[in-house]
Amino acid sequence: MQIEVLPSTGSPRTPYLEDRLVIVIDVLRATSTIVTALANGCQAIIPVLTPEEALEKRLTLPGSLLGGERDSLIIEGFDLGNSPFEYVPEKVGGRRVIMTTTNGTRAIRDSIAAPVIWMASFINMQSIILAILREFENSHRLKGIVVFCAGTEERFDLPDTLCAGMLIDALGSNVKLNDLGEAARMLYHSSEDHLMDKIRESYHGKKLISLGREKDLVYCSTPNILPIVPVVKDGEIVWLTGD
Numbered sequence: 001m002q003i004e005v006l007p008s009t010g011s012p013r014t015p016y017l018e019d020r021l022v023i024v025i026d027v028l029r030a031t032s033t034i035v036t037a038l039a040n041g042c043q044a045i046i047p048v049l050t051p052e053e054a055l056e057k058r059l060t061l062p063g064s065l066l067g068g069e070r071d072s073l074i075i076e077g078f079d080l081g082n083s084p085f086e087y088v089p090e091k092v093g094g095r096r097v098i099m100t101t102t103n104g105t106r107a108i109r110d111s112i113a114a115p116v117i118w119m120a121s122f123i124n125m126q127s128i129i130l131a132i133l134r135e136f137e138n139s140h141r142l143k144g145i146v147v148f149c150a151g152t153e154e155r156f157d158l159p160d161t162l163c164a165g166m167l168i169d170a171l172g173s174n175v176k177l178n179d180l181g182e183a184a185r186m187l188y189h190s191s192e193d194h195l196m197d198k199i200r201e202s203y204h205g206k207k208l209i210s211l212g213r214e215k216d217l218v219y220c221s222t223p224n225i226l227p228i229v230p231v232v233k234d235g236e237i238v239w240l241t242g243d
Helices: 030-039 051-058 104-110 122-138 158-170 179-201 203-210 214-220
Strands: 002-006 020-025 044-047 065-070 096-100 116-120 144-149 230-233 236-239
Touching (some): 002 158, 002 179, 020 158, 030 044, 030 096, 030 104, 030 230, 030 236, 051 065, 116 122, 122 158, 122 214, 144 158, 158 179, 158 203, 179 203, 203 214
Parallel strands (some): 002 144, 044 096
């Protein structure tokens, strides 16, 4: 299995998305929030690039909610920010959420040429691993995996890279990696016994703590909370089923 890790939304696109499984990681906090929203009954998440696009999209989807952030803060006039604790069943159950975030939704939209796009974080890691193994055992349509770290403002992000390293480590030693994939695995090996401390010390971790969002950080850094694999289907992110 060949795995290529990309460092951020500002990184050059790989030319091979057309026959790859893309796994988007934005630990703090978009993919963690998407997993949580779907687990809490959200009908679908619709990723868009800008607040203006979100507002325009809502005109065609009555009853939908607006969610997302800029500079880690809720966008003025939006219903929800980017904290997983906002996406509770009584708010998102049975409803669509149109979402725009600084990094995560950009990475998802940048992956659109891929035939299969999933969202991963620490909180759904075991489910992602099992889904990868099933996909590559039962299908020969895909030639490898691109792990797309959303990054922080088009820069390398430690939490995303540690999450990529956990994923790679769980897939075993019989994988072919690019240099960032090798680095991600080494970073994870050196940090796995104090993962949350490393995430607290990261640039993005410190920023969330300064905003009073340490609860989000702890939640998003905890492995295997939810058995959800979000997948992009027809421009919407829904819960991957076995069909």
